[in-house]
Amino acid sequence: MFVRTPAARTGATLASAALAALLLSGCGQDDDPSVATPSAVPTSAASSSAATAPTPTATGTPSAAASTPAVDQQITVxxxxxxxxxxxxxxxxxxxxxxxxTVTSDVADELHVHGYDLGARLPAGTPGSVEFRADKTGLFEVETHETELVLFQLVVR
Structure with missing residues (x-):
């Protein structure tokens, strides 16, 4: 007969919880959220009778359907x-x-939003995006790093 002590049960429970956390963390994106990499717009798969969960997409996609919350302000440059x-x-x-x-540049660069310290890679000819909640008031420059172009000044009131 196999008898577990309370210490053994606690150890088994902690090991199970750690394994579950590792498995679940593998499902999310582990990229640095301050530099988003643009991704292609997902294509729809052929319909099937089995229900499947939607595939998460990066904020780098310019499609409005790709993001869960509705965007209040879309700024395209x-x-x-x-x-x-x-x-x-x-x-x-x-x-x-x-x-x-969302910024599309004819040369590779990096988008940067001052004050919020957000950025996105801008591969040449491919849109790059940052999405954020405007929770700080003030005047913030939005620029490119390599070409040092000021794209606009963001005023949050």
Missing amino acids: TIAKRRVDPPTGRVTVSKGELVRI
Whole structure:
């Protein structure tokens, strides 16, 4: 007959919990959230009778359907031949709004949002995005690091 002591049961319980935590953590993204890598828009699979969970997508996808919460402010910028479109100016958002900034550059670069210390890689010709809750009030520059272009100033009120 096999008898477990309370200490052995506690050890087995802790080992089971640690194993479960390791397995669950493998399902999430372990990338640094401050530098998002753009990803392709997912394609829909053929319909089947079996129910499947939706595949999580990075905030790098420009598709609005890819994010769970509704974005309050979508800001889109294009850079071509060192020209920013729309031209550099100020964009005002309200404190608490969910903001998504999507940038497409003709050269590889990195997007950076000052004050929030967020960034995204910008492969040439591929949109890169950052998405965040505007929870700090003030005036924040949004720029590229390599080409040092100011894209716009974000005003959070």
